[in-house]
Amino acid sequence: xxxxxxxxxxxxxxxxxxxxxxxxxxxxxxxxxxxxxxxxxxxxxxxxxxxxxxxxxxxxxxxxxxxxxxxxxxxxxxxxxxxxxxxxxxxxxxxxxxxxxxxxxxxxxxxxxxxxxxxxxxxxxxxxxxxxxxxxxxxxxxxxxxxxxxxxxxxxxxxxxxxxxxxxxxxxxxxxxxxxxxxxxxxxx
Numbered sequence: 539x540x541x542x543x544x545x546x547x548x549x550x551x552x553x554x555x556x557x558x559x560x561x562x563x564x565x566x567x568x569x570x571x572x573x574x575x576x577x578x579x580x581x582x583x584x585x586x587x588x589x590x591x592x593x594x595x596x597x598x599x600x601x602x603x604x605x606x607x608x609x610x611x612x613x614x615x616x617x618x619x620x621x622x623x624x625x626x627x628x629x630x631x632x633x634x635x636x637x638x639x640x641x642x643x644x645x646x647x648x649x650x651x652x653x654x655x656x657x658x659x660x661x662x663x664x665x666x667x668x669x670x671x672x673x674x675x676x677x678x679x680x681x682x683x684x685x686x687x688x689x690x691x692x693x694x695x696x697x698x699x700x701x702x703x704x705x706x707x708x709x710x711x712x713x714x715x716x717x718x719x720x721x722x723x724x725x726x727x
Contacts, residue, residue, distance in 0.1 A: 559692045563701045566683040570704050573676030574622065577707065580669040581629060587665060588636070591658045595643055608635050622705045629669075630709050636662070673707050680704045 592609050612632045640659070643649050684703040687696040696702075 556695055559695050560699060563683075563686055563692065563696055563699070566679065566686055567701065567704075569679040570676070570683050573672070573679040574625075574707075576672040577629075577669065577676055578625065580665060580672050581625070581632075584632070584636075584662065584665045584669065587658065587661055588632075591636075591639065591655075591662065594652065594655045594658060595639060595646075595649065597649075609639055622707055626707055626709060676707050680706050 588609055612628065612635050643655065649655055683701075686692050687701050687703055
């Protein structure tokens with residue numbers, strides 16, 4: 539009788555252990571989805587701000603149509619992406635074109651002094667900060683999930699239950715992968 543109780547106790551403990559691991563994996567997967575959702579929310583906020591920024595710049599830089607058209611096209615891509623890799627690629631492209639848009643603005647002193655433009659620029663900076671935080675949060679949750687999925691003993695439960703590693707949010711821009719070249723060339727004499 540005592541042996542039967544011990545066996546039942548061990549089985550109950552094993553079942554509780556498996557349930558605990560499974561629930562932990564479910565929670566981690568939910569956090570990853572929440573993290574990615576945070577990124578897409580910030581990308582949408584940025585994409586919604588872009589038309590106002592473009593409109594303000596267009597008022598001053600009417601002949602810079604190519605940059606304006608690229609911004610508009612990329613805005614649609616950011617909202618239409620689905621996977622982490624596609625979203626990251628569209629995000630990288632949008633970041634680059636926003637840089638070009640702001641570089642265009644540098645050529646127009648009246649625009650740089652325009653209060654509307656300055657407000658939009660401040661909003662954009664705030665969104666970029668939020669976006670950076672959202673990316674870090676997502677990658678932290680992915681790290682935690684991937685570690686749990688790959689670690690023993692949860693690996694014994696994760697794979698059969700359909701849990702897999704999630705991709706990190708990465709910026710594949712080759713320009714950020716290398717150090718900038720700084721040159722202090724002597725002026726011509």
